[in-house]
Amino acid sequence: MKLYEYEGKALLAKAGIPVPKGDVVAGPTEAAAVAAELGYPVVLKSQVLRGGRGKAGGIRFAADGDALVREAEALLALSIGGERVEKLLIEERLTVARELYAGITLDPLTLMPQLMISPSGGMDIETAAHRTPGKLYRLPLDPLDLPGLPQVIDLVLMAGLQGEEMLRVAGTVQNLIRAYFRYEAITVEINPLIIDAQGRVLAADAKLEIDDSALGRVKETAAFVRTERLLDPLEAEAKAGDIAYVRMGGGNVGLVSGGAGLGMASMDMIFLHGGVPANFLDLGGNATQERTAAALRIVLKTPGVEGILINLFGGINNCESMAKGIAQVLDALHPPQTIVVKMRGHSQDEGWAILEARQVPIVKFGTTEEAVLLLMAKLKERGVRGSGHTG
Numbered sequence: 001m002k003l004y005e006y007e008g009k010a011l012l013a014k015a016g017i018p019v020p021k022g023d024v025v026a027g028p029t030e031a032a033a034v035a036a037e038l039g040y041p042v043v044l045k046s047q048v049l050r051g052g053r054g055k056a057g058g059i060r061f062a063a064d065g066d067a068l069v070r071e072a073e074a075l076l077a078l079s080i081g082g083e084r085v086e087k088l089l090i091e092e093r094l095t096v097a098r099e100l101y102a103g104i105t106l107d108p109l110t111l112m113p114q115l116m117i118s119p120s121g122g123m124d125i126e127t128a129a130h131r132t133p134g135k136l137y138r139l140p141l142d143p144l145d146l147p148g149l150p151q152v153i154d155l156v157l158m159a160g161l162q163g164e165e166m167l168r169v170a171g172t173v174q175n176l177i178r179a180y181f182r183y184e185a186i187t188v189e190i191n192p193l194i195i196d197a198q199g200r201v202l203a204a205d206a207k208l209e210i211d212d213s214a215l216g217r218v219k220e221t222a223a224f225v226r227t228e229r230l231l232d233p234l235e236a237e238a239k240a241g242d243i244a245y246v247r248m249g250g251g252n253v254g255l256v257s258g259g260a261g262l263g264m265a266s267m268d269m270i271f272l273h274g275g276v277p278a279n280f281l282d283l284g285g286n287a288t289q290e291r292t293a294a295a296l297r298i299v300l301k302t303p304g305v306e307g308i309l310i311n312l313f314g315g316i317n318n319c320e321s322m323a324k325g326i327a328q329v330l331d332a333l334h335p336p337q338t339i340v341v342k343m344r345g346h347s348q349d350e351g352w353a354i355l356e357a358r359q360v361p362i363v364k365f366g367t368t369e370e371a372v373l374l375l376m377a378k379l380k381e382r383g384v385r386g387s388g389h390t391g
Contacts, residue, residue: 001210004047006089007224008206012190014220015179017172018202022091028072034090035068044071045089049232050081058085061093082233094204095197100159102173103189103207104141104180108271111264113141115177119159121192135159143181149174168201169193183221184214234279234298241294244282247302251278252384253375254299254337256292258283258312258322262368266311269372275379278305287317292325300335307338307379311368314345323351330358338378342371 003011006024013019023034024047035042046058053059058080062068078085101121107114118136137158139147149170156170172193180188189207196202215221238245244260253275257263260282267277279302281295299308312322322343329335342363343351355362361378363371 001212001215001221001224002049003206003208003210003221003224004049004087005045005206006047006087008188008208009203011183011208011220012176012179012203012206015182016175017179017190018200019206020091020094020202020204022089024087024089025072026087027076028069031072031088031090032065032068035062035065038090038092040064040068041093042068043091043093044068044075045091046075046078046080046085047087047089048080048083048085050083053080056080094194094202096192096194096204097197097199098165098195099192099204100169100195101136101189101191102169102176102193103187103191104176104185105187105189107140108268108277110140113143113180115139115141115147115155115173117155117159117173119161141177141180146177146181152177164199165195165201168199169195172201172203183208183218184211185209186211234301238281238295238298241291242286243291243295243298244280244284245295245298246280248277248279250304251276251302252304252306252379254278254281254302254305254308256281256283256295256299256308256310256312258287258314258317260284262311262313265368266309266372269369270309273369273372273376275307275372275376278302283312283317283322285316287312287322287325289321289325289328292322293328294325296326296329297333300329300333300337305337306382306384307340307375309371309375310339310341310343311371312341312343312345314343314348314351317345318347319343319345319351320347320354323354326360327354327358330360338375338382340371340375340378342366342368 009019021038025031025034041063044060060071062071075085075088099121101118103116104113116136116138137155139155152174153170156166161169186209190203192204194202194204210221232247234247235245253270255266255277257266263280263282270277283295340361341355352362
């Protein structure tokens with residue numbers, strides 16, 4: 001479950017990580033009351049689960065009451081990434097001396113948590129990390145042997161911090177590690193991690209995603225209510241069709257797989273050979289023609305997708321039926337994305353014939369790696385960025 005910023009900050013605060021003073025509100029009147037208590041100037045932050053909030057104008061500032069009401073009304077009229085803004089976080093405006101980045105997420109190759117620290121934080125951290133990967137410092141995290149403060153200090157020193165600032169940041173990062181495992185998170189990020197003019201270290205933003213299967217164990221999330229309308233529109237569409245789909249922002253390779261294990265292996269290979277998965281989709285053991293077609297339509301609508309790997313096995317499923325679903329979409333939409341299919345199993349010859357008639361590249365007897373390499377080669381022929389080998 002993805003958390004709103006104010007929810008994430010509540011969890012970080014319980015884990016000993018300082019956050020700015022503030023409160024969440026649903027309207028201008030409440031916003032004015034919170035701002036009066038905090039004292040001006042304040043920052044107004046739209047609360048949405050989508051990314052790109054800052055660039056979409058979802059963060060505003062107010063120096064007085066008139067400006068606050070005006071900006072609050074403007075934000076509450078916004079829709080960001082298809083999600084309507086219904087709540088605002090009103091916080092003290094910080095005097096920033098330095099912005100950093102600190103986060104923990106799963107390494108797609110090792111499937112182990114990885115701590116990352118960068119001396120450059122802010123809205124363009126992804127671009128900065130891509131352009132200067134040497135300034136993103138990493139530390140693998142073994143759940144059975146977590147790093148002590150000396151190891152964390154070594155990492156923070158690499159990011160260029162020294163003295164009291166270094167010690168405060170290291171302490172915050174160590175608490176972040178504890179929070180990641182305590183809340184059974186998939187991702188936890190502080191971007192930016194602020195050092196203010198008074199030398200305080202604060203989480204100016206918070207991005208947390210909790211493992212859905214852990215929600216019953218993480219009691220702190222009991223009050224975090226979600227409704228269907230808050231789902232990503234494509235995730236809601238997939239859920240309505242009983243299709244397991246998770247959208248992953250920033251990727252260029254879509255995925256349709258016939259099994260969770262096959263899907264994870266496909267994602268690993270995509271990462272290994274220079275692509276970035278845009279989604280995870282598992283058709284499972286009921287891959288009818290209709291469900292296969294619905295799955296492909298969803299992946300084609302996933303933002304950023306330039307190539308699609310369809311990796312299917314006809315055991316319980318029927319290759320001919322799945323191929324008919326793929327063909328149904330191709331005939332109706334004529335999508336511009338590059339599509340490669342790896343398919344083998346029950347009624348494979350009939351399935352292959354259907355796809356070959358539409359000139360779809362097929363890996364018949366090869367491996368998932370071969371299918372990914374074929375897709376990446378075809379993307380490279382088209383001049384698609386990020387289609388080169390990174391291994």
